[in-house]
Structure formats: C-alpha cells, structure tokens
Amino acid sequence: MIILAATPIGNLSDASTRLVQALENAEVIAAEDTRTTIRLLSALGIQNRPRLLALHDHNEKAKAAELVALARTTDLLVLSDAGMPTVSDPGYGLVAAAAAADVTVTAIPGPSAVITALAVSGLPTDRFSFEGFLPRKQGERRSTLRRLARETRTMVFFESPQRLAASLADVATELGDSRRVVVARELTKLHEEVRRGTAAELAAWAAEGVRGEIAVVIEGATVADVPFADAVAQVQSLAAAGIRLKEACAEVAGLTGHSSRELYQAALAARS
Template structure:
C-alpha cells in the first residue's frame, strides 16, 4: 500500500470498532492527514498503535490549500492516510477536495471502510432503507432551515440528518411544521457508546421528548420520506400531454402512465384525446 491516498474510516464512538486494516495503515503510513492531530494521537494511543508518520492537520478551512501537498507525497511513492475525527472522511467531514484533486491528477485513491454514523442510524431507525438520502447539517438560521426543509417536501426517500444537541428541538419542530407532526422519524444519539439511545415516533412526539429531556451527545435524525400518493386523472393527463408534446406517441405515454398510475388504459386514453381535441378547439 504505497504511492496512493487512502481514506480510512475511524470509530464513531467505540474504539473496538477499529479494524485491523486501520491499525496497520496508521502504523505504516508515511503521512497522515487528520482533521485534528490531537484526536488522532489519542486514537492511536487507545489502539496501541505507534505513529511514525508525518502528521498534518487537514480540515474544512485549509483542505483546498493542502490537498496538492498530499497529492505530491503520494506521487513520490508515499502512503498518505486521510482520516476524520470519526467515521468516513468526505461524509460531512474533510476529504472531498483531496479526492477531487487526486482524481484530476491521476493519483490512486482507495478506501478502508468502517464505521458510519449515517448507516448505523439508518439501520436503527426502523424506517425504509431501500432508498435514502443524506442531507448533512441543516442551516442554523431559521429562515434558511425552513427553506431547506421546504425543498425536501416532495422527497420520498428516507432522509438522514446530523444535528447539534442544542439545536435538536428547534430542528424537529421545523420538520414537524413543514412535513406534519405525524411524519415517522427517529433520533439516535451517542451511537456505539455506553449511553447509545434511539427514540422512534412521529415528529410531534419527538419534539415533545426533546423539549422534556434535552438529550445530549452526537445526534442523527432519520425521517421517513413523503408517502407516495396516487396521481389524479387530471395529473396523469397533464403529464401525458407534456410527453406527447415532446414527441412521444400518445399510446405509448398512456400505456406507461396507466400502469404506474393504476388507472384503466382506455379511460386515460379517452381523457387524453378529449384534452387534445379541446385544446385544438380552444386554439
């Protein structure tokens, strides 16, 4: 493992979750780019790893400036390890700009997989996991947060957010206001740690819980997507007309939309013909 950049996942709470590959990489790296070098040294101590690598702090404020130096070290044959304070680099943590620069420079990048707060919370949530999206941290300002949540109003995938404990209640309340207090959700905190907890329920109930309990620790919020609803006949007709205008055969568009919309094909086709003839007369 030389002449490359390695993104390495670190424990999100329990040091025993560190893989043997992570230990070997930390011990054998030529250069380690860490979000916080003090935390890296503490992790090495807990894992019993003797660090011999050069250490450099790479965080949100300096990553763009330091990425090229990491690329050059790998080009010279060095093993460059990139770690964040917890979890996988690039996921709401530094690392993206390093990978972007390495890809542009043709430098090999690989990953040592491991703990992920996103996937751990998703698995614990009890919500659908077949389709999901990660939204990171919501904006701190109320207006910007409301706009961000409004932009997700039609999202049907399960959504995962990070949040600071002192903003949990207001973020849950904003979600309940935008998406309704009955929307299913879960709040996970202190994942893999001694006081790990996941609270599940409607957003309205979670707001009341957060207000009463003021939960502490690192927080992940998981929220169900908007339930799919059957499109009305008028909506299906409108979509069919758009597709016909773009060049698709009316019969093909109707066949597809009737299947996905759960309506009789003849009924939809007749409605589309009536709409087209009505539009022609109006024109």
C-alpha cells in the same frame, strides 16, 4: 496513493484490522484534528509515530495540491475525527483534486454514523438520501425542509443537540406532525439511544434537552404526499437524465404509487 480510512464513531472496538495495520505502517497522515489522531493512536496501542498534517474545512482547498503531490511518492492516510472522511467531513476536495490529477484513491471501509442510524431506525432502507446538517437559521432550515417535503426516500441528517428541538419542530411544521422520525443518539457509545416517534412527539421530547452526537432519520413522503403533477415532474427529470420514458415511469410509479400508464401518458402529453 491516497487512503481514506474510516475510524470508530464511538466504540474503539469497531476499529478494523486494516485500520490498525494502516496506522502501524503509515508514514504520513492527513488528519481533521491531529490531536484526535494522537489520542486514537494511543488508545489503540499503536507505537508508530507518523508525520501528521492537518486537513480540515479551513485549509483543505489550499492544501489539496500539496497533498496530491505528496501522494505521488508516498501513501497518504487520510482520517477524519470519526467515520469516513469526505462524508460530512473534510476530504472531498482532496479526492476531487486527486482524481483530476490521476492519483489513485482507495478506502479502508468502516464505521459510518449515516449507515448505522439508517440501519437501526426501522424506516425503509432500500432507498435513502443523506442530507448532512440542516441550516442553522430557522428560515433557511424551513426552506430546505419545504424542498424535501415530497422526497419519497428515507432521509438521514446530522444535527447538534442544541438545535435538535428547533429542527424537529420545523420538521413537524414543514413535513407534518405525523411524519415518522427516529433520533439516534451516541451511536455505538455507552449511552446509545434510539428514540422513535412522530415529528411532533420527538420535538416535544427534545425540548427537554438532549446531549451527545445526533443523527436524525426521517420517513420519506408517502403516496398521499406526492401529487400527480410532482410525480410527472420526477418522470420528466429522469427522462432528461437519459433514462427511457417507460423505465422512468415505472420507477416513479414504484416510489409514489401513481399509475405507470397514467404517468407515461401525462409525460407524452407534456412533450407535445
């Protein structure tokens, strides 16, 4: 089978007992960076020296079939440099290929920068979306943020320290100066910092320079930010996906604050 194993995102003490046992018993490990895996084995005091295979963004497509075939006869442990493989890290293509080939895939849960940042943010956690890294180029980044301006769920992003100030400035431009934002830096590490404020405030703070691994959590759009027409469009999208119209209206009403009855009437009128 294929075993996806979450590794510490900073603090080595977060390595689970299951992870340590898997590393001690592994015969083959597919790793995002084999050098990082060697350091992890050493840091955890693991004497086992499994066969290490590189699995990264540049070779995953070519290696997937070979690794799936290997997993038919032996357990293949899959590691990214930090956190859970496949989540903004290599592994998705391998898992998709394994699923298509009916090869078992399981996971050893553990640290996640996405969930950790969301949990400490102080923003709503009942509904959220993970958006990965924002585009590097400003035009594409602003276009992406513009599409997300009406998103009512809390949003989690990763960002490089070099682009953080520019990205936060674009958040202020496209989502509004007063949109609440949280920057979580160096999570679980010695210099962990969680900075809360508006988009404008944090853009000014980041302009002075920020270091480390960065996760950005952004408040979802409020009722006032979601026009009625957009709410009706959300209802139509849910209905098209097979959800009953009344249930779709109730869900969107709960997210946007618009009347469920008015949404229902508008959706029915749009059908005629």
